[in-house]
Every structure is written in C-alpha cells, then in structure tokens.
Amino acid sequence: MTKITKAKMFGVVALFVSQVVAIGPGCVGAFASESEIDYTQRAMDLFQQGDLEGSIEEFSQAIKQNPNNWRAYSDRGAELAQLGNAEDAMADFNKAISLNPPSGKVYFNRGKLESELLLPEAAIKDYDVAHKYRPHDPMILNNRANDKASIGDIKGAVADYKLAIKLNPEYSEPYNGLGFMLEQQGNTRDAQLMFDKAIARDPSYAKAYYNRHKAKLALGDKRGAIADLKKCATLYESTGQLEMCDQCLDDVKALL
Numbered sequence: 001m002t003k004i005t006k007a008k009m010f011g012v013v014a015l016f017v018s019q020v021v022a023i024g025p026g027c028v029g030a031f032a033s034e035s036e037i038d039y040t041q042r043a044m045d046l047f048q049q050g051d052l053e054g055s056i057e058e059f060s061q062a063i064k065q066n067p068n069n070w071r072a073y074s075d076r077g078a079e080l081a082q083l084g085n086a087e088d089a090m091a092d093f094n095k096a097i098s099l100n101p102p103s104g105k106v107y108f109n110r111g112k113l114e115s116e117l118l119l120p121e122a123a124i125k126d127y128d129v130a131h132k133y134r135p136h137d138p139m140i141l142n143n144r145a146n147d148k149a150s151i152g153d154i155k156g157a158v159a160d161y162k163l164a165i166k167l168n169p170e171y172s173e174p175y176n177g178l179g180f181m182l183e184q185q186g187n188t189r190d191a192q193l194m195f196d197k198a199i200a201r202d203p204s205y206a207k208a209y210y211n212r213h214k215a216k217l218a219l220g221d222k223r224g225a226i227a228d229l230k231k232c233a234t235l236y237e238s239t240g241q242l243e244m245c246d247q248c249l250d251d252v253k254a255l256l
Contacts (some may be wrong), residue, residue, distance in 0.1 A: 004018055020147070033171065034062075036062050036065035036066045036069065039059070039061040039062035039065060040059070040062045040069075040072060041057070042058045042070075043055045043056075043058035043059045043062065043072070043075070043076075044075075047075075047079065052079045052083055053083075054079065054084060055079055056076055056079050056083075059072045059073075059075055059076035060076065061078070061103045063076070064167075068099055070095075070096040070097075070099040070100075070101040070106065071096075071101075073092045073095045073096035073099070074092070074093065074096040074101070074105060074106040074107075074109055076092050076094030076108045077089040077090070077091075077093045077096065077106075077109060077110075077113075080092060081109070081112070081113050081116070082229070083221070086113060086116070086117060089113055090110070091114060093106055093110035093113065094110075095110055097110070103133060104129060104130035104131070104132065104133025104134050105129070105130075105133075105138075107126040107129040107130040107138075108126070108127070108130040108140060108143075109131075110126050111123040111126035111127045111143065111144075111147075112143065113125075113131060113183035114126060115143065115146065115147055120148075120150045120151050120230035121147075121148045121151065123143070123144075124147050124148060124151075127140055127143055127144035127147070127168060128144070129255060131144065131233045134189040136167055137167075137237050138163075138164035138167040138171050138174065139164075139171075141160045141161075141163050141164040141167070141174070142160070142161065142164045142171070142173050142174045143175060143244070144160050145157040145160035145161045145164065145173060145174065145177055146158075146177060149161060149177065149180070154181060154184070154185070157181055158165075158178065158181050160174075161174040161175075161177045161178040161181070162174075162178065165178070166232060170201055171201070172197075172198045172199075172201035172202035172205050172208070173205075175195070175196065175197040175198035175201065175207065175208075176195060176198040176207060176208045176211060178194045179191040179192070179193075179194030179208075179211060179212075179215070180195060180211055181196065183211070183214065183215055183218075188215050188218045188219055189211045189215075189219065191211075191215045192212060192215040192219065195208050195209075195211050196212070196241075199212065204235055204246070205235075206232050206235040206236050206239075206241075208233070209228045209231050209232040210228070210229070210232045210248065212228050213225040213226075213228035213229050213232070213251075217255075222255060225255065226252055226255055226256075229248045229249075229251050229255075230248070230252060231253070231254045232244075232248040233245045233246075233248035233249050236248060
C-alpha cells in the first residue's frame with residue numbers, strides 16, 4: 001500500500017461519514033400542503049427506521065408537491081450520498097442551495113460530499129458558509145481543518161482544530177487531527193499526547209490508535225506500537241472494515 005493510500009485511510013483527510021446530517025422536523029413552509037407535510041414526515045420516519053430508499057422516495061414525493069422545498073432536497077441529497085450516489089446527491093445539494101436556504105446545513109452536507117470526492121477547495125468554501133451560520137459547531141471546523149490539511153494549509157488546519165477543541169473539549173476528532181499535524185511537523189511527543197486525548201474521549205477511535213502507533217514507534221516504544229495496531233485491527237474488524245483491519249495486521253507482522 002502506498003503512503004498516499006495510507007494517508008487517505010488513516011490520516012486526517014476526511015471522507016464522507018455515512019450519516020445524514022441533522023434531519024429534523026424541517027420547516028416546509030407556512031403554506032405547505034398537507035400531503036407535502038405527510039410525505040416529509042414519512043421520509044423522516046423511514047430514515048429513523050433505516051429504510052433510506054423508502055425515505056428518498058417520500059422526499060421525492062414531497063418535492064413534487066413543493067419544488068421549492070429546499071430541506072427535502074438537502075435531506076434527500078444526504079441520503080443519496082450515504083448510498084453512494086454522489087452525482088444525484090450533488091444535484092440535490094446544488095438545487096437546495098439555488099433556493100437560497102436560510103441555513104448552513106445544506107452547505108455542510110455538500111462540503112462533506114466534496115471532501116469525499118477529493119475536492120478540498122470546494123469543500124472549504126462550503127464549510128466557510130456553514131461556519132457563518134453555525135459558528136459554534138465544532139464538526140464544521142474539524143471537517144474544514146481536514147480539508148485545509150489536505151491542501152497543505154497547516155496553519156489554517158491547526159487553528160481550526162484548536163478552535164473545535166475549545167468549543168467542545170470532549171470531541172475526539174480534532175485531537176486526532178491536531179496530533180497528525182504535530183507529527184508531520186516532527187513534534188512527536190505532543191502528537192502522541194493529542195492521540196492519547198482522542199482515544200480517552202473515544203476508546204473506539206481506530207484511526208487515533210493507528211496514528212498513535214506511528215508516534216510510539218518514532219519514540220522507540222515498539223511494544224506499545226504493536227499493541228495499538230492490534231487494537232486498531234480489532235476495532236476495524238468489529239465494524240466490518242476488513243481492508244483496514246488487514247492493513248493493521250500487515251503492519252504488525254512487519255514489526256515482529
């Protein structure tokens with residue numbers, strides 16, 4: 001596996017997280033027809049039940065009732081992205097944004113998809129807009145930091161990670177991202193400290209174990225590095241991410 005591939009797999013370049021962002025009751029408009037409201041409610045109910053395809057169909061019916069329902073486009077797009085249909089998801093996000101939504105949610109959703117498609121500059125622009133609407137949301141800052149890191153804006157990435165941590169000290173991901181930046185700068189001890197903090201807040205955070213193993217190796221703690229790799233493999237196996245599990249196990253064998 002190349003270094004680039006490993007960076008994508010275990011580093012801070014965030015891919016689209018398989019979840020729909022903040023689907024809520026949604027204001028579908030004071031003059032919405034009853035059927036539009038019904039379709040939207042059924043869509044949300046089906047999403048909660050894990051029936052994404054059924055939910056998408058209900059959102060489509062809501063859009064037929066009201067072609068200006070930007071929330072339905074946004075939520076349907078997030079579900080399409082979760083199912084791997086990036087083209088239709090992007091079309092939905094673009095349509096929602098063309099309707100001038102008074103919210104940063106759709107910009108956040110589109111930014112996540114752009115990150116998955118390896119379009120960091122576009123993602124950063126969307127996160128900028130989302131941040132203006134939701135300045136106290138640490139997830140927006142963390143995701144923007146990931147994309148800034150991917151284009152070499154280390155200063156900007158570090159600033160975003162630190163602000164995300166300040167906004168929510170219990171949020172694990174920015175600690176991992178900040179640790180990754182510190183490791184790239186050669187500050188291995190402080191990097192390990194950040195990985196420690198990430199794992200303390202989320203003991204199931206596989207990427208943080210993988211990143212910490214590299215810091216431990218650099219500091220001469222081979223036994224600790226192997227232990228982290230084995231833990232990483234176990235966590236990936238438990239979530240069905242077998243390719244990543246195998247990579248961790250291969251790295252263990254290389255150290256024995």
